[in-house]
Amino acid sequence: MDLTFDEHEAAFRDELRAWLEVNRPGPEPAGEDARWAWRMDWHRRLASGRWAGVHWPVEYGGRGATYTQSAIFFEELGRAGAPLPGDALGLLLAGPTLMAWGSEELRQRLLPTILAGSEPWCQGFSEPDAGSDLAALRTKATRDGDEWVIEGQKVWTSNAQYAKWCMLIARTGSDSPKKHHGLTYFVMDMEQPGLQIRPLRQITGESEFNELFIEGARVPHDHVVGGVGNGWKVTLTTLMNERAGLGFFLQVRLRQQVDALAAEAAARGLLDDPRVADRLGDLHMRAEAIRLTAYRGLTSTEKHGQPGPEGSVTKWMWSEASQELAQLAVDVLGPDALVEGTAWAHELLRSRGNSIEGGTTEVLKNIVAERVLGLPRR
């Protein structure tokens, strides 16, 4: 057991920190389009320093970073208060999926643009009637010569309005909605007629997500990834990559928020209230435990190719802690923390989504019960 970074990890971290010292994303602008431009600028800045796709193999322009280095990358980004690269979906999901399943041609064509941040991605998995249940997907792809014609609807499609490409999963075979087979994974060009994007407004008032209506969109056959009918397996690759590094970024944010609330409470003399101290002490411990648990998962992944039991609980732990922290802020700061435009008011609302997106807590508990504990399914 060694919870210090080894020399390669420390060197990686120090180089990144030094780079982040002189390369700052600048303040986050207001307005959605401006924020997107700012994040894509940041993506390109990272790329210019070879800090986009650090976990990508060297042959594809990455640094071949280990899992731990990749975690360090996200931790440091968070620590520096920098945002994720604009096309994180491309770097974290589309890229690795293409490397695993894409044709040589697709990889040659697309991977460099992902790294460069020139052709951003969105993800077309969820559908209105298939929240956690991919087997219930209904979007349909029909072969038409060298092309596929797509009809259907996707939802929770973040960045759809900015994306050049979409990781799309659609039904190409068996009509039975119970079947996992019969699904195919496509790379769909977003710049075409037959697509309508409608922003989905959240309870925060922002629109991070969209609905995507697909009416006769076309995808060339050579944009199928992993073979027709093999979409379920390909999708699993994407989903397995989903939480890999991101957790470290979110965990650092939580850590910073705990510190921020402690500072605000201290400034108001409220840390002397044992009730406040009790709840903050608890959240302090939980924030640290999430980081430690995430690192245990990393070690396990490095040793066994997959995380142990601990790997499935960090996101759940994080979403709970983030929600309790926001409520504690309201209890500590009173209605001041409910004023629109303040960080805590935003967090109070935004954190309600934390236990829903990326797998609801209910689904995560099912996964723990069935896959980790081996309990029977009904």
Added chain:
Amino acid sequence: MDLTFDEHEAAFRDELRAWLEVNRPGPEPAGEDARWAWRMDWHRRLASGRWAGVHWPVEYGGRGATYTQSAIFFEELGRAGAPLPGDALGLLLAGPTLMAWGSEELRQRLLPTILAGSEPWCQGFSEPDAGSDLAALRTKATRDGDEWVIEGQKVWTSNAQYAKWCMLIARTGSDSPKKHHGLTYFVMDMEQPGLQIRPLRQITGESEFNELFIEGARVPHDHVVGGVGNGWKVTLTTLMNERAGLGFFLQVRLRQQVDALAAEAAARGLLDDPRVADRLGDLHMRAEAIRLTAYRGLTSTEKHGQPGPEGSVTKWMWSEASQELAQLAVDVLGPDALVEGTAWAHELLRSRGNSIEGGTTEVLKNIVAERVLGLPRR
């Protein structure tokens, strides 16, 4: 809305209080047999004052008390620190069931003895493989001339070693264990060969309950209650009576325990600790809310014949509060509250059963979901 007792209720309460002033059960003795004798003495003392079976109709020797008066009876008993009458099972369960379903002969023969506390009862419903699922009962009754022969096993049978009679439910028809029909309700004499009683030791070290092994026990046909094959309906009558008044007794105990802990905390200067105050303030509110909710249920029962949504949550609320209170006592008093023989140490262990006996919290939640909220069953 009138949350004061009306003149009949107040008069009832005052008469009872006056009686309890001069009639005390005396201190609870150590040892199981002595405690049973003490509680049966108390039963007979109550009977001598016409305070056993207050909710029974006057024709059967009761006072024909209203629901509210009956609640007052249990509240006052709890408030006086008196135990329940020894044969509470007879008074609360067997008696009302016989009144509703028993033959004239059985009623004539048995009801007076219940009231007098001369022939106590036990309840033979649960079986090892049929915890919350009465449909899975396996104990079998086979007709043999004018008698039934019983084979099977019951569990959680409190007072079996002292009881003269057992409310027994057994399978007389269809072999399918999924069927609610095919069950019959018997009054079984416990003084016969073919019965073996084994005490079931609890985590407290006490044995409030028993296992009952039945091998060829005999029940005359005229001890069938409600007709052969009608046991399911008869049992529901018994179960509906189960929590009626008892809740008020338990609720008063909780109230007294909250006060006791507050006094102990105050004596140690710990009520000034805002964390302790916060948790005690919470439990104070919850203890009151349980009482209020129970009274809302009573009013509803008096008006509509059954309690509203609130009726199904008081036992659940009580078991949670009782467990949290015991844990708070340990947190407040430290290891002192973990010393064997102290009231809090006993409560810490005993209260774990509160969310299991009389319907596990899981089953109560199912009932709320399905019967109150009308949610679908899987």
Added chain:
Amino acid sequence: MHFDFTDDQHEIKRTARDLLASRSPFARVREAAEGGERDEALWRELCELGWPGIAVSERHGGHGLGSVELGVLLEELGYACAVTPLLGTVLAALAIEHGGSDAQRERWLPRLSSGELTGALGRAGGVVADAPGAGVIVLLDDAGGGRLLAGDEAEVEATVTIDPTRAYGRVAGGGEPLGGDVAAARDRATVAVAAELVGICQRALELTTAYVKERRQFDTPIGAFQAISHRCAEMLKQTEQARSATYFAAWAADAAPERLAEGAAMAMAAAGDAGRTVTASAIQAHGGIGFTWEADVHWLYKRAQLDAQLLGGPGHQRAQLARMLAARVAA
């Protein structure tokens, strides 16, 4: 002992429910909230029906009913999440009726009961519900004092909170002391807010129950999964606990004032927490949909967050309760 509404009270409840269902469905709430304006037509109608004066004495132009009847209306207000200045107006009227001087009552109550003026009440230095535009504002301070400001002598800075279904503001200005029993004013106001929270809980529970019966996943209505159905049961339990405590407190305000202080603290301790957790639970049970602006549960969540903080949060109330408990066991 009769722990239920009288027939008259049930009738008031039914009428209020029906009226708000037809006048203020969520579509209307949304429209008003998004427009940043209150629902003037609805407010006029409520005034004509005499809602603002329901608990004001008849000699001051009200109906002379009690806190129970007022609670019934506020519960329905919360249930509908209606966008009116009713809450602030009745809170101010309650405070003046029970905590004001004779002169203050005569000056303000008739116009508050008729709705000619709207009112507001809140903590000094805090965010005050319905302060913008109020004709009279009552500010309570933590030391147990209270003062009354005419609208034109109050400086109100409108404050946009996460709850756009109500106008909030911070209030500065001197005013005059409340001439009567300020503690009674505060306690009654607390019970009134708790009543709104009970209605919010009830609506969140009903919306959720209806949704999970319809919404299917894995070929099953999600309400059949215990992860969801037990969540709903928990929501019901918390709602009923808050309801019991709040109804008791409203009854105490009318019939047993010596128990009002404890009742008010219990009501807000229960309803403040229930309001926040039941509505958060509603969002979770709705899944992704619950996180969208289009679903209506967020209005309830947002208002519950504000309500729970307006007059001292659940933590404050529990501390009060512990103090009362300590006094009791010391006696």
Added chain:
Amino acid sequence: MHFDFTDDQHEIKRTARDLLASRSPFARVREAAEGGERDEALWRELCELGWPGIAVSERHGGHGLGSVELGVLLEELGYACAVTPLLGTVLAALAIEHGGSDAQRERWLPRLSSGELTGALGRAGGVVADAPGAGVIVLLDDAGGGRLLAGDEAEVEATVTIDPTRAYGRVAGGGEPLGGDVAAARDRATVAVAAELVGICQRALELTTAYVKERRQFDTPIGAFQAISHRCAEMLKQTEQARSATYFAAWAADAAPERLAEGAAMAMAAAGDAGRTVTASAIQAHGGIGFTWEADVHWLYKRAQLDAQLLGGPGHQRAQLARMLAARVAA
């Protein structure tokens, strides 16, 4: 970064698990606990294997391994709920090794490592684990001091607690001050107790998981109901949280002493709560059976309740953590 045991540590864990599984199954725990005696045969065997001295330096007759290895053994001790004086003995040795003077080390450590003497450690005035019969007892006081009492100068009053799998006692007598870093002694002892709690949680989780796969209700294994399966998932989450914090603290004790104080507080804050709730949850998931003496989960619940209180409960630890957090944000 390598957040897992080394191969050697895994091997120690496996060996300890196997040994205790064969020597101290629950039937043996029950026998010893019901007889009110410790398992002498097992204790002799553990002494021969050198368990008491695993973290004692070699110059004092120990194995010279660290807190991580000690934690591994204690985790298995908790997992088995074995009835030996190992905990008290290693806590005393830890305290003397890290908080004692040279003279104290030389006098006591060799006989503690060999098991010739047993030890005990606890809070002054409190209930001290393994105090009856101990040859040396360390008492820590709330002011940050500590003292050491030879068994024959300590007056030990045996105390029967709800946990019959261990001997407890109250200790009076003077003794001499611990000559070294008492805070380090307390922190290491805290981490050691947390390690036992992690093992208790793990066993409770495994017993429960196995039970709910077998036990059927309504024709289905009850582990298929989300009410049960999600409870088990929650148990796992709490166990893993406690494990992460505890392993970190043990590592810090060996390799990063400047982080030990925070680590120890985190470990007990997490493990103290987890130990109590996970074992309570195990009882609940077992239903009626879980409430009986025959089921084994109660041993775990009872020991967890004591462990969580021995050296300052979770609430105390959270208060410490808040103090550290305040210092950090002030810096």
